[in-house]
Amino acid sequence: MRLFIAIELPDGLKRAFAGLRTPIPGARWVPPEQIHLTLAFLGEVEETAVGHLHDELSRIRIPSFKLRPAGTGCFPGRQRARVLWVGLEPEPHLRDLAAAVQSVLLACGIPQEERPFSPHITLARLKLPAPREVGLFLSGEPKHAFPLVPVREFILFQSRLSSAGAQHVPLHSFPLT
Template identity: 65%
Template sequence: MRLFVAIELPPEIKHTLWMLRSDLPGARWVPREQMHLTLAFLGEVEDEAVGVLRAELARIHFHAFKVSFTSTGCFPGRQRPRVLWVGLAPQPRLTELAALVREALLRCNLPVEERLFSPHITLARLKAPAAREVGVFLEQSLPPHLPMLVVQEFILFQSRLTPRGAEHLPLQSFPLTVE
């Protein structure tokens, strides 16, 4: 099964981020209910490895924390953008949580991505990037009423590919300790 570990966004943050959409040609906007902050993408995992993975993730003991949103951005760059996102402020606790998840994956002999953790919320994928139109999206400021993200748990998700697109199904949530 196809898996990833992520932080779910509360409805009010999803709604605010959803309002950032614009009429960009070639943009496929992420459905509001699927917006999340990925800590690790695992890809295909054998069913028998999932139980071990759940146990390793449950061993992570970490305190809840808050993180703020910073600005809009794109990957790989402004000249040929393929992904539009909203970034999060550097937060050592978030980076540490992602590292702990990565260590749990390694203990399960699961592959991990080599690239550095870059916390962001994907808003859209672009088929035919148009740098000028994307510039308008990138120039906008985040709404001042966008609340901080309070991270109180992380979730192991299954991603099922369907004719209507991917469905994200929570398999297990792992609560963080409230200080």
């Protein structure tokens, strides 16, 4: 099973993010219903391991918190951008949650990403560099003010791939305290 752990975002915010779309050659914009904040991408995990993973994730005790989306950016940089994103104002509880999730993955023997957690909400993936268009996307950022997002749970998702694209299926939700 192809799995990831994420925070679901309110529909109104997803629609607002979809409104940031600009014409960029080769951009694959994330469908609004699939926009989320990834805490960890697990990749392929044996179905038999999901029960243990669920048990360990349900032990996480982090208080609920609020996020404020702020600013747009790209990875790895404007000249060779491959991902366009919305950032988040720093939130200690989000960092704590991401660290707790990583500890669970380690305890469950699930390989972790080498890169440190960099909280962002992916809006698009680019096949080809488009520095001028990416620059226009980034320059529009100051006009966008987003509301606080209450975070009361995180979710273990299965990503089912098909010719029509990925379908994100929630498997288990884990309430915050």
